[in-house]
């Protein structure tokens with residue numbers, strides 16, 4: 001737990017001393033683990049959603065994992081025999097690359113230790129098999145799913161992603177202030193996408209009353225994949241609402257460090273190459289600083305949550321650090337509860353249960369499912385009208401939509417918001433190809449080669465994208481129908497990260513499969529009028545998921561939390 005509270009952002013290792021020559025040849029998984037066993041059973045995993053761990057339709061796993069993958073298997077704690085891609089000579093600082101078998105008992109021991117560590121350190125989620133696990137804290141806990149070893153990632157690309165964080169923060173802030181840009185960019189989408197339209201309605205109302213947010217707080221996470229062929233770090237998306245796992249991502253880094261402290265010498269892996277991850281401390285600090293700016297000692301942080309939340313411990317970690325270290329209390333409410341209980345005072349103060357609200361921190365409200373009735377929309381509007389600091393405001397929320405991401409990638413648009421040419425170049429370098437469906441050439445190309453594209457609707461939270469043949473079918477249908485429904489989507493270049501054999505642990509069971517990884521970099525931004533109080537990179541999240549063929553429109557298999565092993 002202590003390590004989670006570590007406030008240092010520095011790498012846990014000195015870059016001068018820790019990088020052992022020759023290790024760049026390491027495969028993406030810190031120690032490449034290859035199962036020799038054949039697939040012999042089906043998996044019962046889950047799809048990863050941004051803030052969620054969901055049960056997939058059975059077909060996902062039968063089609064993409066159990067049948068396609070020679071690595072797929074489900075074994076109780078005794079894993080398959082593993083082979084390591086690194087042979088160690090760590091003491092001399094020169095690992096020799098090659099294959100060395102890890103004793104099966106060692107793998108079992110590591111998994112066992114990892115499960116004990118997770119239970120003792122609050123690296124947990126609600127267990128889907130237990131009904132009340134998403135409602136009542138302390139009931140039905142299970143360890144969060146994790147990769148047994150950290151993911152090997154080039155230090156230069158990690159630094160690149162970290163350097164982008166403050167630039168994206170500034171960009172979001174500038175874009176959020178340009179109400180006309182947001183409205184114009186989303187005007188076609190609005191006609192065909194009821195959810196975006198409702199968000200824009202609230203935004204328009206705020207523009208009409210000339211609502212100004214002098215204190216602005218952003219807790220963002222920019223997600224990237226490293227394209228294997230071009231070696232370019234390309235942005236998947238920028239999350240400006242409900243950036244998940246600031247709590248659990250710190251814990252998985254600590255878990256991996258703990259494992260490497262014990263087994264690193266045997267495995268030829270140096271625990272100091274796992275960068276310190278203090279996302280939860282930095283997020284809590286940014287919230288605390290915003291609370292100070294709000295300047296009402298009686299005020300609390302209102303955490304907007306979904307009625308059922310199996311990822312609640314990630315959220316509780318943040319609130320617990322906020323309370324214990326900064327003495328700021330938080331109150332958890334659903335949108336429906338806010339509609340029923342919240343009051344707006346004439347001076348704009350939002351009261352919940354009589355308590356004034358300093359900051360509204362959204363861990364819900366990013367998907368249409370969060371608004372089953374008018375009640376939830378009333379709550380969202382009421383909060384936006386209040387004087388509380390919104391994290392995010394409706395403008396920040398809209399600035400993080402996929403349509404805006406695509407608009408920003410157009411020529412000369414970044415220049416409207418950023419002055420520094422180097423910053424502009426850095427941001428542009430991480431943009432993958434992004435297009436509107438109004439471009440007939442690109443639509444033609446995507447129909448021809450759909451495997452090179454991803455089609456994305458204006459949705460958050462995972463599981464919405466269209467891949468492969470479904471891209472072609474959807475584009476042909478839209479072309480045939482000739483409606484404006486095309487405005488609900490953007491097209492994005494498909495990124496192909498390297499695929500590596502990985503050992504994943506879920507529900508106390510160890511699996512092996514081919515997987516891909518996605519890096520998320522957390523950042524915080526706080527300003528009060530012209531004074532930028534916080535603008536920093538805050539830590540990272542690695543998510544690793546089973547690579548799928550994407551045939552049949554399958555997005556992914558199950559995913560796990562992971563950390564970084566810098567090479």
Ligand code: ADP
Pocket residue numbers: 050223236237432454456459460461462463464465492493494495496518555
């Ligand atoms: P969401 O808001 O639903 O999280 P994302 O844009 O993050 O939407 O897409 C969900 C997932 O789909 C990502 O986490 C990533 O694994 C995959 N994905 C998204 N865009 C691409 C892309 N261009 N190439 C490859 N995979 C992608």
Ligand code: MG
Pocket residue numbers: 050223237461462
């Ligand atoms: Mg995402």
